[in-house]
Amino acid sequence: MPTKELKVDASTENYKIVASRESESPQRYRIELNNNYSEKEDWPNILTFCYNSISLFWAKWKLPFNYAASSNRKDKSSFSIGFVTVLLVVTFLTLLQNALSNTSIIFLHIAEQTVGQIDMLMTPSDLSTFLNFTFIEEATKLRAQGSSPRWVLYGEIEKDNNFVERSTNPTKEMKIDQVSMAFLFIDSERERQAGLGVEWPFETLGEDEILVSSSSLRAIGLQPNVGQRVKMSVDLNSLFQDNGIQTGPLSNSTNNSRNTLGSFLNSIIPEQNITQTIDASDLIDATRLFPNLTGIIGIDNSTQSRVNVTVNSKVLIQNLLQTIDENPWLLIVNSTFTVVGSLDGTYSKVPTALGNYAVFEKIVLKKIMISLSAYMKSTTERKKDFILLTNSIVGSLGDDFDATFSLPLNTALQTSSFISILLDEVLFAVVVVLSMLAVILIYSLLLADIQEKTFEFGMLRTLGLNKNNLLRLLTIQSFYFSLPAILTGIYICYVIYVPLSYVLSNMTFTEIRPYLTFGALILGVSLGIILPFVGSIIPVRRALTKTLRDALDIYHNVVFDTTVSIKRLQDIGVSIIQTLFALFLVVIGILVYYVVPLSFIFNLLSMFFRVLTIILLCLVIGQILMVSSIQPFLERSILSVILYWGSDRILKDVVLKNLQSHRPRNRKTSLMFVICLAYVLFAATMFTMQANSLSDNQSWFAGADIVVTGGTMNNPLPDTALRSYLNTVLVKYNNSSRCIVEDYSFATVPLNSLKNLDDLTIIDNLYFNEATVSVMALEENYLDVSFNAYYMVEKVRPELNFQRTGSGKINFLPSLNTNLSLELTEPPSLVYSGQYAPYDENRLPSNTSKAYLSGVPIAISNSLYENYYFGVDSMVRLIFYLRDMNRQYITHEIPSLPIILLKKLSGFPSISRLVRNRTPLFISLDMYKKILEYSDRLMMPEKPTKISYSRLFIKVKQSVSDFQIEGLVNDINGIVNSDAFNVVNLKADIAATKTASDLIMMFFYVVSFIGMIFCFFVLWLSFTANIRENVWEFGVLRAIGLQVMKLYIYEAVTIVISCIIQGFVIGCVTAVALTLQFNLFTEMPFAFYMNVPLFVVLILFSLVVSCLGAYLPAAEIKDKPVAFVIKGLK
Template sequence: MVHFLFYMINLLDSTLENVELGFDEDQSQKQRKFNNINQTMEESFEKSYKPGQSFADDSYSHILDKDDDSSNDHRANARKSLKDPEEQKRLRSMKCWPATLFFTTYQWRDLKRRKCHFSLAFCSVFFIVVSTLVVTTVIDKGPYIFLELAQDSYGEIDAIITPGVSESKQSFLSYTAVENRIKDLPEMQYRVSPRKVFQAVSAYGNITKQESGLTSQLKVDGLTLYLIDTLKERSIELGKNYDYQPLQQGECIIHQNLATNFLGGIGIEQNITLQVDIQNLYNALIDFFNVPRTAKQQLKKPTLYTQTNFTCIIKNLSSASHGKFEEETSQRSVIMEISPFNSLLSLNLPKEIMTQKDGAEFAHFVAGTQSYDFSDQLVMTMPEPRITVYEQAIYDDIQKSVLTQVNNFIDDFGFHAVTALTPVLGEMQKYNLAILFFNLIFRIVIMIFIVISVMLIYSLLMIGIETKTMETGIMRMVGVSKRGLVQMIFVQSFMFVIPALIFGVALAFPALALCFIFVFTEKLEGAFAPIPSTYSIVLAVSVGLLIPLFSSILPVIKVLGQNLNDAINYQRSRVKSTYVEILKANQVNIVPYLIFGCIATLYGFGVYYLLPLALLSFNLGLILQVFFFILLGYLFGLILFAINAQRMVENMLLFLTLFWEAPAMKALINNNLKSHAQKNKLTSTVFSMALGFLIFLMVQYRLLRQQNSVQRIDRYGSYPYIITPSPMYNLDYMKIEQALRANNDSIESHTWVAFEAARQPVNPVDRVNLLDVSQVQDHVMRLYAIQPNAFEVLSKELQVVSYQASGLGYGESLYSAKGSQSIILGTYFKALLDTDPSEGSLDYFKLKLLRTKQSLMYRVRTSVLFDQVSVFKMGSKEPGSTTSSQYHVLTSLPIMAKYLSIRSVKDLAMERVILKMKDTATLDQSEKVVRDILAALPSDTTENLKVKKDKAQLFASVDRTISLLFTVLIMITMFLCFFQLSTSMSANLYEQTKEIGVLLSLGFTRMRIVMLYSYESFILVMASSMLGVLVGTIAAFTMVLQFTQFNDMPTNFYFPWQQLIGIFVASIVCALLSTIGPTRSIVKHKIASILRM
């Protein structure tokens, strides 16, 4: 150590003095030495230290000798040259590089001596840079998760362009004209492809039974025939998983379900016959054929056409929609190529055309036409890369991007010529709040990494400075200026920042590739190319370069504020448990108070002005920003509470968890915790904040997932849910009941709901009004009839009752003697109608059925009052003003028949059937039930039915994706916490080497020393983890309350016990690993060596 001190004094004296880095010399001495700098600078920097070398080495004496031999004239010339601007510029340039070279050399030698500290610093910044690049880029793809949910229903079609309504009554779109127009507008990047769609198609298949050799013909109705252009749709990225080759004339692809369950297991290379109604296309073709002909020569349009039959060969059996079609229609679809379709059609024209004189000529004309010119629709996708449109954090921005592109297309091709539908955008709107909160959550994740990065790098720099106070003191003693010390600390930080930044950026590419492959299960192309986003690169470089600069501010202040005597005193321990701070009124630093005042003012302005503005304008993006900063303030307050409660929790854990230890051992642990309180504060803050945020994020995701599930249950009650839009397509409950009986092994129960009284096909009413006894209060209602078991099928989770007249079931009460005079109502009308028997009010009111000829009024009672229930609009809040938001009132099927003067309930039209599957039922069994129901109904009915299925399997895949993201976040966070803890505990150990030596000399065994510091680390980590869990739980529970207020739905608080146990175990392992190794590396030395460390 003494040799090192001599070397430092010699080296600093021979370099810093000559480059004018702050020696307290007068100007004449500097001028005298200036002329000798060029000759001696290189020698002084290249001079290496040798053991035994004296303070006054050759280089130092060489400078002195040359100074002594200098003449007065030489000094005068040097004094004059300093006034020359060129000389001053040259002098300034000579100052920077030698000092930088010296500090770089010094830090490099220090790095080789302290490899562990460098490794911790390098790994910390490395993981911060990698995690920032990966997490930020992955978060940008977050809305893609919700896009997948939307595409599951409608495919990857961003817009469907159909013929507009005009005076010309155009029925088709000419894709040839559209394509030519697109070529004239290359800057718009329109991506469209033609399609023809035929509904109500029938298919025939000839099946030969192997056991008997007999051939039978099977028929299935209600299919949809899609004519597509495979290559064009592939070029616009429609159907990313559709790998089939283009079909030739007479070839088709059908769904596996259709082949197996409806066509007797028909296979590839077998024929099926399609029966299609093509009347509109025939009429359009005849019009084109007749254009050059006179009235007598024109081909006549038949009044009625027989359906066109043609045979196709099955080339492939598809098992999914591949993102090209709606999920509901894909299982009953047939796919053919559009380009050869007219040629195929010319060979199968109906007899009404072929029997005419010009039938053969017309067939030849049809074969020569382009199917593109008679497209039913154009399917559009957004410009490449398409995913970037849906990556935006706010739904309004997504909507603006999609509608701008679609509206530009409509403007370019004619407002009246085309219309557009955006099914995916409409489905994305359902996930609007989910997208907002998803981005809110993961913006907090980015904030976590930034804050942890600042604290971790600051801790590394601070500990590096505190462990070298003597060396720094010697530098100050020999004249290193404040600027030189700042330069030294910056050089120290960049010694590990630059390599970590380079390696971090390099590793981000394969890390992103793994995330996209295993998390999103996407191909590494297009928007999912494993390249960090621009924002993530800027953020990572800022974290890697700017944060070390800002983190160096406090260490610099600490170095410059150190007492020089204390800094160079190596005999006394550097650990201090008592601090005395003297404040002078005239030297108070008011800058922190001003900064805090400005931040608080801006925060208050944001809450007081921007929040009402966002709510009044319903600007969801601004609401998100305001909520984000309010949440940060709330979490900041909780973290401050955790920091101040740290010592109290440590004392409690010391008493509870180490009760078997001797009082002396516990006293040592307590004293260590006190003396290391300042240094451990950063570690405890990082642990508390990281764990608190992780708990908060996991709870929030579960909350979002639960809210989405509850909203679907509130809308449909149970799955499968089948509803018909009109009484014209009445559900034939006799046929459906037969299909349900065939699946009794998987169905627990089901219930029917009749059309409301105003929509019944037999004797409907014009309106249903609900009046109080005095007939002053008058409310328009929608009257439905239900079965006794209705509320047994619907989800009980959302059934909240405020009053019930009997002990029977809610639906059963309507079928009792008293219930025949009762209805089920929402709680909102309780006060308005004064009909709460539990409070002694009247137990009846009036139900008025209005008709044009005759209106009837009935006196009814309340059977059940609901605060909340699924499917039906009943509740305690005021209903909206639109027809769709009118509240419902329920009665029994016989009473509905009585109100409508219908003889039998069999004459009531059924609107929906709701099924409840058994808990053991699989998704395949649920699909089979739906297929059997659809097969039992006529094709015109099945085409118009809406079937809602349980999306548990789809949401399970989303759950797996998000769970993987959280797993990655937990691993990265625990790595960062481990580095912080390792750095802090290593510094604590090396500061207490003298205490460790004394304990060993007093008889402490080496194992007890290891246990002492392991206990300290364990207590510190456990206290920080407990407070972090408390912070996260309080914040998450507050958010649950907020969700409940927003949605007016019951929300269960979810606590991630499994993840929490894993985090606690990982924290304990980190505590032990960060302590045992450094402690053993110290205690393995002899006591004398330990005391000299």
């Protein structure tokens, strides 16, 4: 082969560039680089080598780059479609990923609204009354951002009637109601410095000024900022008693108990002589009013108006206690304050559990808050950080520091971990679906471009362009629009995110830097690079496999391609499809049998849900591929319906012929439409059903409109105060607009909480099946108060006549009192092996029939029947394993008769087939009290027995407003006045859930809009290629007088309607299947909820896209002369 030396300026003694001509064509040369470079450090040679390498690289890529640039300048449509596709994917998904990375800030803000901006809360333990704030602040100053003390007092407020009468602007509706209130004393300046309650909009309060919650002001008929005054009443006796300090006659200083008021005052005030200068007249008035208040050591009469009085602290405390004993009203503080503002929320300052609250500007020691910041990490990392931080703080305070520690914000954030995982999975699914649509679109774009330029590529190859250069050209062409789209998409994402971050920062009162996270940038850039690459694989492969003859055939039609493949004998058994399918099954098997157990072992819920999402997407894609086989039959049926009547019915055969001939290209369009419609409908329908199911589950778990929970045997609900308040509301405002309570009912604390109870089981008469149960009692009106929609009965005892509730369902609670003949007796004195052997012929008769007729009626869960076969047609025994005051064990049996099997009951989610132990078992209130009395006699015979209630269920009227419910909830919070109780406002909880679901539905609207844009582009490309390949047929049909535009519109509408039907069926079937699976665990009745507005919007989008996608390509040649169209002239 002849070799020709080229003159190259970069040639050195170590480099020689030789070009040899490979053929007779003067334009084809092979360039070689002979490298004789030695390993010595010769920087000029290195620079020369780099320059030559860059020159050779540019020589290879210059022609493809220039050709792609020239091609895009001539035909801007392909560049525009590819640019918009990558731009939408990069912008939307980058913005979504960046926004989701800040969802923890929103969850943190919600938690702050619930518990306040309290990172760590220190409260006095049972062995102490107050905390030494000075010591805590000094010990934790290196580890805490700031700290501040608080003191919470509970009392009542009412309007100052004397002041209101003199007011120039009194409230129109005069009310004299008292409202229970939590009085919060804060140091606003210290809390501001510590960053506690940054949303607090009020200035430091002055003397005699107060801030009161708006619901309390509405209740007593006052307005803020108009000079009106309220009267505060606080009983310090209850304050001391809540902190374990006894007051009254036994609280004098001679009592050595540390729990008396005297011992407490002596512990905080050292013995000393206290000298104070006061007015002589005040001293005389005080001694006259309280003659017991003595202990004055001396009086300095140097002046007549003011005297110096010296008092011994011990004597003063003793006389003070004696005076308080004789005048208990001294511990009731009554003061009036001017209302300078109303509190419409918590402002991230206080927990919502306070209910009605008022704020004063004082500094007292009660609660300590230490600010930490570690909430932006994952749950596992946040837990680890908090353990290390709390350990260091406790270590600095000392192991003997007496306090109770809690992490309110971290605890509140744990409830949002599941929602965060759900949002991550939604993002992952959207990324997968939009990536699939983008790949199909880019594939269609490049394929159409290659088919259009087949002849042009053939001519380039004739002129000497080899396949390597053709590969570079197609690669450059695919990335020519993707790289600018990536940069533009990231810039647009940043521009959009800046105002969003500003709004989010103002909403959450958190400093949010307006920059894109590294993860969001990686996602956007990787998708922008990978999607064009994946989409160009098949088009490039098709372009490289074409022969030169086929490329130069201008009458070639891809529809009539004949593919000839030659395989060697050893390759016949290898199938790419079979191999890919096998790999797919292997991956699925690894996910199911390895990754899923691994996620449970390491408690990685995110990994578990990611596997479920992948399997779910595979399920949807598999259904799409399966139903694609019925696409031709579905299209034929739809077309028959559309063209069944009218003048256009003569076009039916021509449209069917077009559908058949264009099916290979239209398959991509159908696939994109079905993927988009199926996923959006499936996700939206499933989410709508899950959101409604979540609301149902919230109602089922709560049981009523308002629920008060948290009562225990040691700290039961204050039922007397609650009954008094609710009865007052019912009686005073009966049949008026202010009466919002319809009825209420209490539930007792389970007997399993008894101190001297080791276990409580139910067993059959043969002592074969035994299960642990939770025995409790309900008031007879409970079923009228709770939600009857979640009350389901499996089976009842046939011989009993049950009463009915207001909704017509069986009311089993009155039937629990049908037989109370069994008395609980003391056990005999016979002791064997340290245990009593209870026997009483009156309690356990020898006659079996008598025993069966004397059982205590009980109501049990249906799961006890399914797992242990305790039914309504048999007798069982309740066995109490008790201990007396001597720690001796007593086994006490009660023969019982199940009268009803409960499948579900509002307020008791543990009544479920999935719960086998500790399931609720209900007895009558009278029997509950007898068992309680029996237990008390064993431990403390002289103790009076009182039923302890754990929950209060309140039913409100349907016409009440949110403000009225808020006021009722705040009043109840003021009555229970303890952090141990929780007041649930079901309506507010469901409203918050609905708000979140509405936001996610808006997200699906955006996803559907972007998907429809992709579908429009694909439909446009497909019909453009169809018309270009059948332009001669297009001209002939116009020549014979047919309306050709209608042919393509009918074809597009038929394809899209068939895709709508397939997507609807796949989406709904998958959503229903998953909801049914979810209901297997919740046992909720199935209800089909569909987002009809979204479905209508998708149908309209699809029809508009079908019409535009068919009209625009045909409009380019519809007005050209028929002769030009038939001859293919432009």
